[in-house]
Amino acid sequence: MAAIAGSWITARIAPDWIHRNSPPTIRDFTGICTSLATSGRALLERLGWGSAETEKLADEYDEVSQRLAGQYRTASLSFPERFGVETETGFFLYAATRLVQPVTIVETGVADGRSSFIFLAALERNGSGRLHSFDVNPRAGVLVGEHDQWQLTICGRSAPESCFVQSLRRIGTVDLFFHDSDHRYLNQLLEYDYVWPLMKPNGLFASDDVDVSKAFIDFCKRRGLHPEFLFDSRKITGALRT
């Protein structure tokens, strides 16, 4: 009787609902790329940057990591440390910002500001460029505080999407995008779909936590895009050059 009731329920759940609420499998990833990189440098090289270019950025990043560790010791944190981007992803974001030399970076999901700190450290070295970050929590961003090259927008929790979309209209075009906000399928897809048409050539489009929902894989398949992936210690980051 229980089995009959179970199959009756499953048959009535829309396949789309099941799809949206299941994480991708290894087969989903291997269906769209040949293998997963396990270091930031390997991901950069798969995306077409040379090893000589990426090697010299490793020393720069060591100094940034030390400054960031100092901020962690003194700032009054509000979010679990595991929210922050992982080690290899952090290096990847720093190096990509140095290599792309973006005029405009858009990131969603700030928490205490680990990724924001890393982007801004790279923009400081570049000597130009602006980071536009979005979160829904007014306590976001303590690792950075104030910064001349930073615009932090706190959207209301009731309609963060419309706040994000309206802000994008003001921002115009984007050289580097990084998703790290609400990782549910529909939010990820919404962000990708809104930002993609604003991307400038020779930029970078990236998303953390592409292992949480199938949105990034679906987005790439639908548009015939060929992403690369970084398997960090817990999470997977997807990336494409534009």
Ligand SMILES: C[S@@+](CC[C@H](N)C(=O)[O-])C[C@H]1O[C@@H](n2cnc3c(N)ncnc32)[C@H](O)[C@@H]1O
């Ligand atoms: C994984 S954390 C971001 C971590 C950050 N990138 C870092 O490296 O430290 C996710 C953040 O997304 C925010 N968030 C949740 N829903 C959001 C939304 N719809 N728009 C923007 N931010 C959102 C949360 O408040 C949280 O601060």
